[in-house]
Amino acid sequence: MPDKDIKPTVERYALENALSHDGKADLKAVMNKVMGDMPELKSRAKEIVPVIRAVVDGVNKLDRAAQEKRLADIGGPFEHVKVEARTGLPPLDNVKGKVVMRFAPGPSGPLHIGNTRAAILNDEYCKMYKGTFINRIEDTDPDRIMPEAYDWIPQDLEWLGIKIDKTVIQSDRFELYFEHAKRLLEMGHAYVCTCKPEVWRELKNQKKACQHRDRPPSDQLNEWDKMRSGAYGQEEAGVIVKTDIAHPNPAIRDWPAVRICDTPHPRLGTKYRIYPLMNFSVAVDDRLLGLTHVLRGKDHLNNTYRQEYLYKYFSWEMPEYIHYGRVAIEGLELSKSKMKAGIDEGRYKGWDDPRLGSIRALAKRGIEPEAIRKYWVQVGPKQVDIEFSWTTLFAYNKDIVDPKANRYFFVEGPKHIRIEGKGSESLEGHAPLHVNDPARGVRKVLVNGKDGVLVQAADLEGLGAEAIVRLKDLGNIKLKTDAVGEYIGNDLSVLKAGARNIQWVHPTDNLETVIHMPDGTDVLGRCEALTKGSAGKVVQFERFGFVRIEEHGGKIVGWFTHK
Secondary structure, three states: OOHHHHHHHHHHHHHHHHHOOOOOOOHHHHHHHHHHHOHHHHHHHHHHHHHHHHHHHHHHOOOHHHHHHHHHHOOOOOOOOOOOOOOOOOOOOOOOOOOEEEEOOOOOOOOEOOHHHHHHHHHHHHHHOOOEEEEEEOOOOHHHOOOOHHHHHHHHHHHOOOOOOEEEEHHHOHHHHHHHHHHHHHHOOEEEEOOOHHHHHHHHHOOOOOOOOOOOHHHHHHHHHHHHHOOOOOOOOEEEEOOOOOOOOHHHOOEEEEEEOOOOEOOOEOOOOEEEOHHHHHHHHHHHOOOOEEEEEHHHHHHHHHHHHHHHHOOOOOOEEEEEOOEEOOOOEOOHHHHHHHHHOOOOOOOOOOOEOEHHHHHHHOOOHHHHHHHHHHHOOOOOOEEOOHHHHHHHHHHHHOOOOOEEOEEEOEEEEEEEOOOOOOEEEEEEOOOOOHHHOEEEEEEOOOOOEEEEHHHHOOOOOOOEEEEOOOEEEEEOOOOEEEEOOOOOHHHHOOOEEEOEEOOOOEEEEEEEOOOOOEEEEEEEHHHOOOOOOEEEEOOOEEEEEEEEOOEEEEEEEEO
């Protein structure tokens, strides 16, 4: 059999094997499949092996999308072979070498849940392709900088489990931007405009050029020197990139690249009075930093079209752009300016207030970074707009914290109830620390009936005298009044008869507890003394929910996680 006749079979097996093993076919496995199908080739192994190796090497050079397409083109997998379904993120298009991606936060505050989508997806792709992940702090607007954020952002990324290979701060690179602005002016692809901003915008809306647009490069460079020397005040001059002044989309028509700003920069002080604007600095940096793939929301589509002009003017190769859909996130405050205002005014306790969507607030509540990562990987970079599902995030988080969380009783609005009757003198409560992990042990609590227990007043509502109540994992009582019960044994069958199973805590061996809820309210009560020692951990207050514990001065302070 000629070599060319076996290649289709070899390629098919190689593609199937690659798609079942993270895109990399195993030479030995493919050889075994081929030889098993065509045993007559075994006598020619020395000449056949190089053919198989060449095919496998060719398949392994393809990205997953190309492998899937090629397998479909040649007829799909063999009927007796099941190719594993792809999990995780879809492959990147046009991977030609080392993948370089970036996360580009502005230092206007700590990161919030919305920021984590780009951060995590970029991180996942860089890990998938063993690429380089750049954290680029975009601080070219001095009016929107919170100095603390330079430290907060790396801390938040570290908490998320994101591996940053290189950090770049744009305010360290101003001269690079100015160099490229000057080159654009020299090439005639930009102009210095001294029109009033509203006049320039109105002309642009009418598809008309302003009087400064077509001046020769020499004049433009003179104006540039005047901008740099301080001859113009704020909003009196700016560098504009030429596009198509008659473009059907007004957003794509000439756009500003450099402006004058008198606000001192937190890192640079008054060293500069001219500042690059976002579209300009982003495009220059994406090129100079070697970005191969840019992942961002589809609200940046117009920015992509604007930046494309710079790539054309400088004869640069554009990176691959992936634009994902918008995400509506309800329930928590995400505006950093509103967060800061609320903190300054005392409406929020701090950046970790449970009403905020900051990473710090979510961490304080006991949301695990693995749950956030799983959520965004599941959503992926799809282009459709979605609404963020807290229910799904909490379900992922519960899968993580539930096996680790010890169980304790918490009584909201505690009410004292005395226990009378034979056997009530020495009651012993036995409750597992975790119902699914007996090896973890039990919570043993001794109760003297005359001292009674604390229960939740709401649990007794609607019950009259003679009603039977089970004190969970302790025993059964028959109510005489709403403050006295008679001990009637420990028979669990009362639950089948409809008795309420309620929680309780020791009347004195308990801890004052306050739980901060996501809506800003506080729930007050008492919890088991055994909860002490859980600081920094998430526990489950039975029938209340998961709570992250802190201890302050002998008092338990909890942050509600979720049900």
